[in-house]
Amino acid sequence: MDAVIPAAGRGSRLGELTADRPKGLVEVAGRPLLAHVFETAVEAGADELVVIVGYEAAQIVDRFGDSFAGVPITYVHQRERLGLGHAVLQAEPHVGETFLLVNGDNVFGGSVAPVVTAVEEVDAALAVEEVSPAVAATTGVIETDEAGHVTGIVEKPADPSSTLVTTGCYVLPADVFHACALLRPSAEGEYQLSEAVGLLVRAEYEVATVRVSERVNVNTLEDVARASELVKRK
Template identity: 85%
Template sequence: MDAVIPAAGRGSRLGELTDDRPKGLVEVAGRPLLAHVLETSVEAGADELVVIVGYEAGRIVDRFGDAFEGVPITYVHQRERKGLGHAVLQAEPHVDGTFLLVNGDNVFAESVEPAVAAVEGADAVLAVEETSPAVARTTGVIETDEAGRVKGIVEKPDDPSSTLVTTGCYVLPEDVFHACALCRPSAEGEYQLSEAVGLLVRAGYDVATVRLGERVNVNAPADVERAADLVERQ
């Protein structure tokens, strides 16, 4: 299975930590943040890695080269950062079949392989977690039926209908690329992956949910410390 890792962002909220490096090269427990994400993808069974780069792309290419732990890497340049849906669309020429997507700023305590396994009984899988209403307003909010199947997904709602949110780990069919191409930009000019997944749901695709272990989304300096603690507890 291919794995797509969006890692094009600068990480401006990390302040001076990204003054001289891209977000993916910020050190977490003695290793680049992106190394943890690549390792997570490989451990889940990825046999091809598609890394989407942008800010200071050359430094990421120089650091990781053409393979990680023996798994080949293809780099795709996202020249304009227009949201996760736009980033994913850049990978289309390099992906064959259903693929794993792990955001390049997420550190997971446990394997994401259960998400990969769950797609055997569905068209797509979203890894989800419960959070506070305040956090739900800042991310993709999921509505599910009694069987845990996705009924809808809304990005950054003002009034969240649930506190079940995405975690930056997905298993998606190739058709999501077409859905991404159909998305309209948000008020901020971004194309949201959540909208593309919503289009699949409305088209009748069976989208399952799984709950993984603890994870840290690295956005601020304090998150770097939290992610390092998580890694060191493993």
């Protein structure tokens, strides 16, 4: 299975840490953030890594070269950073069928292999977690039926109907590229992957949810420290 790793961002909230290097090369527990992301994908069964690069892309290419732990890497440039849906669309020429997607700034405390396994029974799967209502209002909120299948995704709702949220880990069918191509930009000018998944749901694709217990989305200096502690506890 191919794994798509969006890693084009600078990470401006990390301040001086990303003044001269991309977010993916910020050290977490003594290793680049992307090394942890790549390990998560490879452990889950990825046999090719399709890495979306942008800010200071050459540094990522120089650091990792053409493979990681024996798994080949293909680099794709996102010339304009216009959201996750736009980033995923850049990978279309390099991805075959169903693929794993792991955001390049997420550190997981456990395996995401159960998300991959879930698509043996459904069309797509999302790794999800429970958060506080305040956090839910800042991200993609998942609505589900009694079977745990996705019935809707709302991006950054003012009044969240649920505290179950996306974690930046998905297993998606190739049809999601068509959905991404249909997206319209948000008020911020970004194309949201959550909206593309919502289009699949409305087209009656079965999308399962798989809960994960520990994850750190690395955006701030405090997140770097939390992610480092998470890695050390593994």
